[in-house]
Structures are given as C-alpha cells and as structure tokens.
Amino acid sequence: MAAPTPDPDLQPLSALALDLQLLPAPLPMWRGRVDPAQWLAAARTVAESGGRLISLWGVDRREAGGGMVACTAYGVLEGLVWLELPVGDVAAYPDLSGVFPSAARMQRAAADLSGLRADGQADTRAWLGHGLWAGGVPLQSGEIPVAATSGTLPADYRFVRVEGDGVHEIAVGPVHAGIIEPGHFRFSVVGEKVLRLEQHLGYTHKGIERRFTELAPRDAHRLAGRVSGDSTVAFAWAYCMALESAWHCNVPERALWLRALMLERERVANHLGDLGALGNDAALGFGLAQFSRLRENWQRLSGEAFGHRLMMDRVVPGGVAVDPSPDLQLRLIQQCDAVEGEVRTLRTVYDEHAGLQDRFLTTGRVSPELAAQLGLTGLAGRASAQAVDLRSDHVWSPYDQLDVKMATQRNGDVAARVAVRFDETLESLRLMRTLCASAPAGPTRVDVVATGVARAATLGIGWVEGWRGEVLVALEVSAEGRIVRCHCHDPSWQNWPVLEHAVMGNIVPDFPLINKSFNLSYSGHDL
Amino acid sequence: MWHILRQIARHGILTEPPPRIEDSGRAHIERIHSDLLEILGQALTIRAVDAGSCNGCELEIHALNNPYYNIEGLGIRFVASPRHADMLLVTGPVSRHMEEALKRAFDATPEPKLVVAVGDCGCDGGIFGESYASCGRVANVIPVDVVVPGCPPPPLDILRGILSAVRQRPEHRQGRAGR
Numbered sequence: 119m120a121a122p123t124p125d126p127d128l129q130p131l132s133a134l135a136l137d138l139q140l141l142p143a144p145l146p147m148w149r150g151r152v153d154p155a156q157w158l159a160a161a162r163t164v165a166e167s168g169g170r171l172i173s174l175w176g177v178d179r180r181e182a183g184g185g186m187v188a189c190t191a192y193g194v195l196e197g198l199v200w201l202e203l204p205v206g207d208v209a210a211y212p213d214l215s216g217v218f219p220s221a222a223r224m225q226r227a228a229a230d231l232s233g234l235r236a237d238g239q240a241d242t243r244a245w246l247g248h249g250l251w252a253g254g255v256p257l258q259s260g261e262i263p264v265a266a267t268s269g270t271l272p273a274d275y276r277f278v279r280v281e282g283d284g285v286h287e288i289a290v291g292p293v294h295a296g297i298i299e300p301g302h303f304r305f306s307v308v309g310e311k312v313l314r315l316e317q318h319l320g321y322t323h324k325g326i327e328r329r330f331t332e333l334a335p336r337d338a339h340r341l342a343g344r345v346s347g348d349s350t351v352a353f354a355w356a357y358c359m360a361l362e363s364a365w366h367c368n369v370p371e372r373a374l375w376l377r378a379l380m381l382e383r384e385r386v387a388n389h390l391g392d393l394g395a396l397g398n399d400a401a402l403g404f405g406l407a408q409f410s411r412l413r414e415n416w417q418r419l420s421g422e423a424f425g426h427r428l429m430m431d432r433v434v435p436g437g438v439a440v441d442p443s444p445d446l447q448l449r450l451i452q453q454c455d456a457v458e459g460e461v462r463t464l465r466t467v468y469d470e471h472a473g474l475q476d477r478f479l480t481t482g483r484v485s486p487e488l489a490a491q492l493g494l495t496g497l498a499g500r501a502s503a504q505a506v507d508l509r510s511d512h513v514w515s516p517y518d519q520l521d522v523k524m525a526t527q528r529n530g531d532v533a534a535r536v537a538v539r540f541d542e543t544l545e546s547l548r549l550m551r552t553l554c555a556s557a558p559a560g561p562t563r564v565d566v567v568a569t570g571v572a573r574a575a576t577l578g579i580g581w582v583e584g585w586r587g588e589v590l591v592a593l594e595v596s597a598e599g600r601i602v603r604c605h606c607h608d609p610s611w612q613n614w615p616v617l618e619h620a621v622m623g624n625i626v627p628d629f630p631l632i633n634k635s636f637n638l639s640y641s642g643h644d645l
Numbered sequence: 646m647w648h649i650l651r652q653i654a655r656h657g658i659l660t661e662p663p664p665r666i667e668d669s670g671r672a673h674i675e676r677i678h679s680d681l682l683e684i685l686g687q688a689l690t691i692r693a694v695d696a697g698s699c700n701g702c703e704l705e706i707h708a709l710n711n712p713y714y715n716i717e718g719l720g721i722r723f724v725a726s727p728r729h730a731d732m733l734l735v736t737g738p739v740s741r742h743m744e745e746a747l748k749r750a751f752d753a754t755p756e757p758k759l760v761v762a763v764g765d766c767g768c769d770g771g772i773f774g775e776s777y778a779s780c781g782r783v784a785n786v787i788p789v790d791v792v793v794p795g796c797p798p799p800p801l802d803i804l805r806g807i808l809s810a811v812r813q814r815p816e817h818r819q820g821r822a823g824r
Contacts, residue, residue, distance in 0.1 A: 215668035251777040253770045263777040295725035321742045322697045325778035347701025
C-alpha cells in the first residue's frame with residue numbers, strides 16, 4: 119500500500135508543532151513522540167477540537183534497548199494520531215482521565231499489565247488484575263508473573279457503596295444466567311429503580327497481549343482473530359493492516375474487497391443476532407425465532423463460501439485465505455436480496471408492535487451530550503448522534519468506491535440502537551452486493567516479508583470499523599522479527615462505563631434489554 | 646399481529662432431524678434420546694459456563710436454540726442456575742480469574758452431573774494455552790466427561806457432544822452416581 123502523499127497543511131494538531139510522521143497505511147495515521155507537557159496539551163487540543171481518545175496503553179522496549187513508553191491513539195478530523203511518551207524509570211505519566219473520562223479504566227489496565235502509573239489519577243484500584251498473579255508484570259520484560267496457587271481467592275474489590283433509606287444491592291455474576299460472557303455487576307437499587315450500577319470486569323483475562331509476544335508475526339493473526347470471537351474479521355484485518363503497514367507490504371486489491379465482504383458479513387451476522395435477542399428480551403419470542411433463522415442461514419452460507427461459519431482465520435497477512443467461486447458469489451448476492459426482504463418485513467413488525475416499542479422507547483437513554491462527554495463510540499455512539507464511522511470518515515480501499523451511508527439516530531435509547539442496527543444491516547446488504555459484483559480480478563494473497571525494512575524495529579497500526587465500532591491494533595516488531603508488543607483495543611472499553619450511566623433511573627428488569635442493546639464485549643475488553 | 650402470523654405461516658417448521666452419529670442415523674438417535682429420558686427423567690437441563698472463552702463458542706451454543714436445531718424439542722434446555730442443571734457446558738481456556746467461579750458452579754450442580762468442555766480451548770487450552778492468567782483446558786480445573794473440539798465447533802458437533810455425554814453416562818459414571 120502506498121503511503122498517502124504527506125501534506126503539511128493537513129497534518130493534525132498543527133498548533134502544537136509536534137513532529138508527526140505519516141505512517142505507510144491505508145488510512146491516514148500519524149505517529150510522534152511527545153514530552154509530558156505536550157502529552158497533556160495534545161489531549162486537551164484533541165478534546166477541544168471534537169476529537170476522541172481511541173486507546174491508551176504501555177510498551178516496554180527495554181529488552182530491545184529502548185525504554186518504557188506510554189502510548190495514546192486519538193481520532194481527529196484528519197485521521198489517527200499515535201503519540202508516545204517516554205516515561206523513564208519512574209514509569210509515570212500525566213493522568214488523562216480529567217480530559218477523557220474513558221481513559222480512567224485504560225490507565226488502570228496499563229498499571230496492571232505494564233506497570234505504568236497515571237500521575238494524579240484518583241481511582242487507583244486494580245482493573246484487569248484480580249490479585250491472582252504475582253512475581254512480575256505481565257507486559258514487562260523480565261520476570262513472567264506466576265498464577266496464584268489453586269484455591270487462592272480473588273482480592274476484594276472496593277465497590278462504591280450507596281447509602282440511604284431502602285437502598286439495597288443486587289450482585290450479579292461473574293457467571294451470568296444465560297449463554298453470556300462472565301463479568302460482575304453490582305446494582306444499588308431502591309425498589310425496582312436502579313440508582314447506580316458498578317461493573318467489575320477482567321474475568322476473561324487470559325493473557326492475550328503477553329501471548330502475542332510468544333508468537334511469530336506471520337502467525338499472530340490467529341490470536342488477533344480470537345480477541346473477541348464475534349469480531350474475528352475486524353480484529354484479524356486490523357492486525358494484518360498493522361503488520362502490512364510495519365513491513366511495507368502491498369495487499370492485492372481483490373483481497374481488500376474480500377476482506378470488506380467478510381467484514382460486512384460479520385456486521386450483518388451480529389446485527390441479525392442482536393435484533394432477535396432484543397425482541398426476545400422484550401418478550402417477543404417471534405423476533406428471536408425469525409432473526410435466529412436468518413442468522414443461521416447467514417452463517418451456513420459463510421461456512422460454504424469461506425470455509426468457516428464465523429470466518430475465523432480467513433483474513434491472513436498479505437491478503438485472504440479463500441476466494442469464493444463465481445457460483446458462490448452469486449449465491450451471496452442472492453442471499454443479500456432475500457435477507458433484505460425479510461429484514462424489511464420484520465422491521466415493520468417491530469415498528470408496529472406496541473408492546474415492543476413500549477419497552478424500547480426511552481429505555482436506557484444516553485443523550486448526545488452525555489455521549490460526547492463520556493466518549494460513547496461505535497454503533498451505540500451513532501445511536502446517540504456521535505457521527506463517526508471509519509467507513510465513511512476515512513475511506514480506505516475498497517470503501518472509497520462504495521460511498522457508505524452512515525446510520526445515526528439522536529434519541530440514544532434502546533429503540534435508537536435497534537434502528538441503527540436495522541439501517542446498518544440494510545446498508546451492508548447493499549455494500550455486499552457491490553463487493554461481490556464489482557470486485558476486481560487478480561491474486562488474493564502475497565507473501566508478507568520484512569523487505570526493505572529488515573534488521574530494523576518496525577511499527578504499524580491497524581484501524582477498522584468493526585460491527586461494534588472502531589477496533590485498533592498497535593503492533594511493534596523487533597529487528598529480529600519478534601513481536602515486542604501487540605495492543606488490541608475494542609470499542610467496548612469506551613462503552614462499558616457509559617452503560618453504567620444508561621441504566622440509571624431505569625427499572626432492574628430493563629437491564630438485560632439495555633445491556634443487550636449495547637452488546638459489549640467482555641473478552642475483547644479483558645484480553 | 647397479521648404480519649406476525651403471515652410470517653410464521655410462510656416459513657413453517659424448519660427444525661431438522663438431530664445429528665446422525667453413524668449412518669444408521671435415526672434409530673441411533675432415538676436410542677440416545679431414550680437413554681436420555683431413562684437416565685435423567687424427562688429432560689436434560691444445561692448450565693452454560695463461559696470460563697474465559699473469546700465468545701466464539703457462545704455464538705454457536707446460541708445457535709442450538711434456533712429453529713433449525715431446536716434443542717428444546719429434544720427435551721434439552723438451558724437453565725439459569727447450576728442448581729437446576731444436569732450438565733455443565735463449559736467453554737474457554739479457564740482463566741485464572743474464573744477458576745474459583747467454575748469450581749463453585751460445579752460444586753453447586755447436583756449429582757449425578759455431566760461436564761462437556763466445548764471448543765479447542767476447553768479441550769487443550771487452544772491458542773491461549775497455559776499462562777499466568779490461563780489455567781488451560783477445563784479438565785485442569787473440574788472433571789470433564791466429553792470434549793468437543795473445534796474453533797468454534799459448529800452447533801451439530803456441540804449437540805453430538807451433549808448426546809454422547811448422556812449416552813456414555815451409565816457405564817462411565819456408575820460408581821460415582823451410585824446406580
């Protein structure tokens with residue numbers, strides 16, 4: 119992929135006079151080094167200009183002769199800005215949670231996993247660590263931590279206590295009543311009304327980012343594809359984009375079209391599943407039966423066309439692993455036509471069903487103002503008027519030829535998140551017909567080798583609009599071809615804290631419905 | 646309401662026959678089914694426990710409830726508490742953070758109980774393996790009766806695993822169940 123021509127006038131954060139370098143990547147992404155003052159100034163400038171914090175993480179480069187750094191990725195009008203701040207031996211950096219509330223948990227995770235401390239952060243409770251490993255810091259070079267012996271109980275977590283007449287607590291999880299990922303929710307309620315929800319996550323933490331450092335760069339897309347199983351295409355693409363960017367590899371055009379086709383199929387599969395589950399959570403079992411039927415048809419054809427019902431391991435470094443036959447491409451198009459008719463029919467049913475709308479409307483509302491303040495992102499953000507979608511904001515191939523129409527709503531309630539799912543499903547069906555019909559011919563994979571950049575440490579970043587929102591993979595490979603750090607970020611990081619706000623004032627029985635309308639990832643968050 | 650009825654009528658019943666474990670097909674399944682009824686009474690209740698999976702296996706377990714597999718039609722039901730369950734369906738490498746929760750769910754399940762580990766991670770730790778944060782396969786934490794490999798295994802494989810766990814139960818667990 120050729121780097122976009124650098125234009126100094128288009129450089130983001132130009133008022134700060136940072137030395138930013140344009141990365142050779144399909145999307146506009148810059149990288150630069152800052153000092154502590156610039157670190158804070160950059161955060162404020164991004165916030166004031168309406169930009170967003172995408173992710174924050176720590177890197178230990180001491181083994182490769184470098185030092186410890188704190189990193190942030192910001193989304194701004196021009197694209198993505200990746201900043202790194204050397205933190206030295208004190209391993210501390212200025213707290214950003216005052217500027218971006220969503221930074222708070224990411225900073226707590228960076229403390230647990232990388233041993234970096236945010237100077238001035240009020241909440242210093244461990245987040246991903248439950249006190250069950252010791253003897254090292256997972257993402258630092260040197261001693262590998264050891265799991266506590268079996269039978270050791272997790273450390274106590276200091277939940278915020280809500281006091282007052284008639285207030286009681288409902289504790290839920292980590293094992294949830296359903297086929298759901300594990301996490302803990304602590305509700306403080308009066309009667310049926312939720313006063314406060316506090317989440318405690320990290321239960322599915324299985325050392326993914328440490329595991330990356332043990333895998334070869336050409337194989338690690340498989341691990342990226344298992345950060346969150348429902349977003350396997352998005353994460354695998356982001357990982358491959360990062361590696362291809364780091365090693366200056368050009369992916370064949372046809373492979374990019376097939377990646378987009380799979381990404382849109384993943385989006386529709388998840389939206390169909392969620393639309394059924396949302397109907398079911400509002401007591402319309404008919405909705406679950408119908409949408410789960412559509413989803414099963416969908417997954418079966420994915421299995422036939424791509425060899426895997428969830429399309430795991432189909433996006434590979436240098437391209438894609440499969441190229442559906444012309445016959446299957448035709449069936450993919452026909453399925454889009456069939457599903458479109460069905461989805462339109464079912465949307466009418468949902469829209470006209472008074473009982474369903476009664477549960478959906480005004481439930482779990484996040485106002486556009488609150489969404490902007492807290493950094494609500496992705497699908498849930500678009501339902502609260504946060505108009506961000508990489509597929510239309512920073513078009514990369516093939517999205518530059520598809521003219522994606524972003525779906526947005528302003529009400530920010532369950533009904534709005536349902537409406538965004540319907541709109542995005544219909545738009546994705548349109549995109550997939552074009553992706554199948556107009557994909558250029560040619561090879562679908564090239565060898566990914568560190569040509570031209572061999573014997574030098576390299577970095578790359580991948581940035582993809584998954585079904586839940588923007589996923590990010592930041593990759594650093596050493597001169598010897600070893601993964602030094604691979605940071606994966608799921609938009610659930612931003613949205614979990616907002617869910618705490620969305621349920622305030624709602625009744626307890628509406629929590630499952632509100633939770634489902636966000637459908638956030640545990641595994642993608644806990645890593 | 647009219648739309649709903651029309652939609653239901655148009656698609657009819659889609660439920661497919663349960664998986665054939667061998668070519669002898671139906672007879673075999675019927676025997677499994679009658680085993681199931683004989684051993685467990687009227688039905689099989691399952692408590693799914695995600696002990697650290699990537700959520701891929703959960704998507705395929707969910708699919709078992711769709712009209713094609715219709716496992717409730719086989720008398721198999723997912724329940725909300727391990728205390729109501731005959732079987733634990735466990736996914737994931739067991740994260741260190743879920744180890745205690747999984748053990749407690751197992752202890753809360755009344756005897757006689759079955760455990761099916763679903764997915765490559767549940768079978769052998771999968772790509773995550775064992776580490777400071779992962780205990781690896783499910784059998785490292787609780788006794789497992791049947792494993793269902795696959796990443797994730799398709800719904801039919803999961804159903805086969807469930808049925809074969811039920812089938813092997815009488816000889817396999819006789820001593821423990823006190824039968």
